[in-house]
Amino acid sequence: MTAGQTDHVDALRALLGEKGLVAGGDLSAYETGARYDHGRAAFVMRPATTAELSDAVAYCVRHGIAVIPQSGNTGLVSGSTPDDTGSQAVLSLERMTTVYDIDPVNRTVRAGAGWRLSALNERLDAHGLFFPIDLGADPMLGGMIATNTGGSRFLRYGDVRSNTLGLTTVLADTAGTVLDLGSGLRKDNTGIDWKQLFIGSCGALGVVTECVLKLEPLPQQSATTLLVPSSADAVPALLVAMERACGATLSAFEGMSGNAIRAAFAHVPSLRNPFENGNVPEFVILAELTRSNTAREGEQPLDAMLEEVLAEIWENGEDLLADALMGPPQEIWALRHALSDGVKNAGRLIAFDLAFRRGDVMKFLSHMKAELAVAFPMLSVCDFGHLGDGGVHFNLVTPRDHAALAEPGFETSVRDLVYSVAVERFDGSFSAEHGIGRKNQIYYDRFTPEVIRDLAARLKKAISPAPLGAADFSNTITK
């Protein structure tokens, strides 16, 4: 720490209390992201209330200290950790957990931004309700709002944006201005809907300190299947057929490549291989039906419904399905949830979080695999994702001993190729649900039209002018 930093630490400790300021010791927990990332923090602020957080931001803005809001720190784009200069202060939300106020009739909860998703859902369980964003990681609410996460039940419940009915945020100005935006109304069209600006903008416009979230009744019945499509071309038709037949009962429609499944089996030997003779198909779909009611006497059980729907699809003459395996939901989801770690352990990973119009997902996969086989033949494509909403976790694995990994610029060349095909050829998104951080800032600058980058800079200056967070919308970066 520099001498100037020591003064700031003393002043901020006076504002935030002993527990509210960490400096001088081991800060690595706040400097290291979930994957890849490592920086250096000047110090760490840990306010426990919106008022304290406002004071801390105001102090930093007045003294020109760059602030990096940090929530659960489970992100994958270096959006919540400091850079390596040692000059940025981390603003941790981990103590913002005192607010918890459930309204069962409104199906909403007001909660501090430091609540972990799992802890919130545990507490909500007693009311038979949950916040229906289903993720592999266990983030805090603040970061979920900042990145507008989606997850595996997006098809049924939507993203964080469509489940956020209010939030409190602190602007990056010399006053640490606090905005209270919405308090749980589903309908309120009385001017600009300000909360929308702070959802998905990666903490660059304000720090979310509290939120009002829409809750859903917990599923009480479910049925799950693994579908093997007859071809890649059959996948979109299968999705449409399942949606028509199942309506909102369909709660997941997830794609899994054979490579990703094999990587999961290799990494987690306890997983049962449900495929005939253990032969993993090239592409498999996890489809799930759920209902929020306990089974009624006259109601067709979900398993029977699923079987009837699949029989109809099987018999309709379109030749969409090659196979369908029924199985215990826990077992099938265990496979789905093992994909991420399996792929990570299969070699050196270059990961992408892409999204397309739904009809373009399989077209992109087919095109991209062919192009990569020529340009980078050492890469194994281990994709999986959310077919129902066009999301693809496009993962490329290089054997750890491959010489290409030693070549400078190898990863950048791969990224440049994939992103340019995804964005420029298929009109897709280069960050479906991970937001913008230092890791993909270059692609924001490259793929965002000049007019939009210019507007973003003007907007930022007009409402929340000081630097905030790892994403930079100031349009001052040279491409």
Added chain:
Amino acid sequence: MTAGQTDHVDALRALLGEKGLVAGGDLSAYETGARYDHGRAAFVMRPATTAELSDAVAYCVRHGIAVIPQSGNTGLVSGSTPDDTGSQAVLSLERMTTVYDIDPVNRTVRAGAGWRLSALNERLDAHGLFFPIDLGADPMLGGMIATNTGGSRFLRYGDVRSNTLGLTTVLADTAGTVLDLGSGLRKDNTGIDWKQLFIGSCGALGVVTECVLKLEPLPQQSATTLLVPSSADAVPALLVAMERACGATLSAFEGMSGNAIRAAFAHVPSLRNPFENGNVPEFVILAELTRSNTAREGEQPLDAMLEEVLAEIWENGEDLLADALMGPPQEIWALRHALSDGVKNAGRLIAFDLAFRRGDVMKFLSHMKAELAVAFPMLSVCDFGHLGDGGVHFNLVTPRDHAALAEPGFETSVRDLVYSVAVERFDGSFSAEHGIGRKNQIYYDRFTPEVIRDLAARLKKAISPAPLGAADFSNTITK
């Protein structure tokens, strides 16, 4: 028209063509709103493409001509008609209908902002899809986006915002800057989500020229009932019980006051009165279940499901239901849709479009009726609305021959009382789904916190600086 205006008309006719400019004749179709409203237009611009619309806006901004975008002109807050100065130009979207591009797999349509909701849904019908915003009026898409309408199936499908995946808009600047924002991706978190700023902001920030809308499979089965709650207190518990039992099958849960129902019967004698001995209860709920699939053999029919669910509620000992009437959906919805005209014809109407947290709806109604009975005993309360999302069309009817109607300030006094109770005591919204126009601008100025009004003014200046539309977020109005 003044001499200066004649020059402008000639210049704009050169930009927009003969069909694109209407001036000098009878402009009343563009000067008169759906209810109450009448102003005077300098002239009317009718561009047919985004490029023409951009040229028209740029011309008007450069020459200081105030522009009022006008869509279907079905709004109720004077948001789409000119004021009475004769100096404002109307920018009609009615010719913006050339774009229509459906993507059945993505379940989206790109459409020009001038499409009427009914015309769009007629064309989508061939694909078994619809845009699921269910309204009494028949607006155009541009205005639906500008006001973020909700409607009667909000509970199942959400509002316009949650069903808009992209839009094109023209800013109020000297270039008529065109922004292309989103093209049908469900997931895209690559910075600020700009389209959100133009949804619900009443045309003040930009004119929406095209949009990409998320579509839903058309319902293929439905069952409808009229529920008579045992008391006002039972209503929230009934909503929660129906949601738990029916999940997303529940597509409407609408409240209707006895006064509104009686007004509908009086106005439309052909409506059948389904209540015992014709005695209309004080409060009735329309509940609807729908499914998007054609009935399958093993599936419990929706009528049977509804009866089983109601029997469970009846028998659970909570005493929530006094009565439940099953009936043909068309007949029940005919009553629901007759409420608005019925109320309008019952006397002189003062109408409010309010929203509350769901548990507060019945509390507000009870409190407000008691307070009005004392302060304004001549008023009859004819409320109806959307219990599932907290929306209340709160209607007050005065006998047409009542002396109060001649008193200056009568309507204003009523409005001030209702709004202050709704907003200040019940933390509700003074415009749930109608947006802001000249008619309720005063309440935006009164109820919006200074810090938000100031931010809105800075935002407007930074990104879309010229006056646009009837709503004024410039924060220069004296309260």
